[in-house]
Amino acid sequence: MALFNNFADSRIERHYVESERTARIPASRALLLIGIATFISYLTLNPLYFPSEGVVAYNIAAALFMAILASFLLLTRTRFYIEKPWIDLVLFVGLTVAMIMLIEALAAQAAITGISRFGMAIVNMGILVVFASIGFVANTRLFLFWAAGLLILYVLFLLQADRSLISKVYTFTNFSTFFVFATYVNWDIDRRARKTFTANRELDAEKQRSEELLYNVLPEHVAARIKSGETVADSFNNVSVIFVDVVGFSTLAKTMPASELVKQLNRFFLIADECADAHGIEKVKTIGDAYLAVSGGTSSEAGDALAAIAFGHALIERLEEITEAEGADVKLRVGIHTGPVVGGVVGSNRLAYDYWGDTMNIASRIEGTADHNGIAVSAATYHQTVHEVDYGPPEMMTLKGIGETEVYRVIR
Structure with a gap:
């Protein structure tokens, strides 16, 4: 002593x-x-x-x-x-x-x-x-x-x-x-x-x-609501949902060692996170090789469809720079739809703030219509951004589970 x-x-x-x-x-x-x-x-x-x-x-x-x-x-x-x-x-x-x-x-x-x-x-x-x-x-x-x-x-x-x-x-x-x-x-x-x-x-x-870990998966004000015992459920009228998918990932997975595959996928997600932070976009989650984000949700700009498109452009450009330097053949598809969603936290294990609604489904289907390294948006997103973004002519697409949908492609 x-x-x-x-x-x-x-x-x-x-x-x-x-x-x-x-x-x-x-x-x-x-x-x-x-x-x-x-x-x-x-x-x-x-x-x-x-x-x-x-x-x-x-x-x-x-x-x-x-x-x-x-x-x-x-x-x-x-x-x-x-x-x-x-x-x-x-x-x-x-x-x-x-x-x-x-x-x-x-x-x-x-x-x-x-x-x-x-x-x-x-x-x-x-x-x-x-x-x-x-x-x-x-x-x-x-x-x-x-x-x-x-x-x-x-x-x-x-x-x-x-x-x-x-x-x-x-x-x-x-x-x-x-x-x-x-x-x-x-x-x-x-x-x-x-x-x-x-x-x-x-x-x-x-x-x-512990709080840093919690805030890493949940916005701070959402975490506070959960700690207070509140049921977290929110409605949003104008959210731009962004789905990003790596083209041909399944084929790539068959030819690449598991460790290298995870390394490359992690690099893509890190780049996506950086672009999301730079444009005020809220990352929701990753689903396999897909990246889901929103603009206008609980911790992002209110319904800023322009920010969603800017995020898509930035992500594609960053990936193109890397693939060109390395000679890799990796491309993205980006789909965006704007509309109402419901957000909240469910369950008690591995908590995450998630979003639900038709807007999410439509954005996912629109992503499948995008060109390689291209961005496709719905009519709702188009009308909010048409004065600041160049688009190709409207295309009527039949989307699975959605039906006839008007889709616009962003001209880069």
Whole structure:
């Protein structure tokens, strides 16, 4: 076990000190209020037994002590207290001075209290050092510095006291017991607090990793809804659905080793992800060698059909650059349809935000009509983009499960 608990990283150490001092504020305030209440009770009791001059001397010392405690209490309401732990040393030096005044005031009333100056010193200094062991928060080094100074003062007091050697030895042994106990309490509280702080940091880091994984498959606001217990179901009136398919992938799969096939497919999907991010497109999922995305869904631009077409162009151009450089014969087909969809999350395992509806089916069928490295769109997408995109003439296609459908091909 280290004598002084400390984090090697100064930023972590500062964070620990500030968080611990913040967390202990309620307990520190309670301790200060107990101290103030104790002095108030004595201020009420003393006039019943002490002569007037004794009451005045005690009240002056007690007023100074309570003023420092009240200042301490007010400081706990400021950022200064949290960020400047050295203030504990200043305050307890002041309390030490006030305590010495109290001891002297009470020693003058030894005939009434039956407790000598010698006895008052050990009792009150012992109380002060135990009080300080809790009052120095996340501050073990400064506590030890203050406590060592107090111990030296007490030794000097014993040396000049008119007592026998054995009395001084026993008195010092008693006080040092207070000292050791208080030092251990302060050190152990700090040690345990640091362990808790470290555990909480690890829990926060693990939570952050878990949330990053969750947000990697779900939009952040959707994940928040699921964590709150909400059923995630949304309706969208104007979503451009994009289906991208690798032409001849089945044939390619028969001639290429599995590891190389997965490597090439992964490269295509990574490129598609980059293009999607660049054009504000929301990736939905991959289906075999197909890539499904939307524009206007839960985390993309509202019904931006132009962005969908721009994404298709960018993806085809990137793939053409690679295949030309490598001499590979890989081509894409892109189909886009715009219309209403339903989105949401179903099930409890391997969660994903998915979309359903005829718009999805139509986009999938239109993709099958596109030219190699070409983009085909529905009439709905065409009418939203006709002023910004060049199209060939309309073509009537019979799509499986859909029927007669007007299809437009984008001219590159």
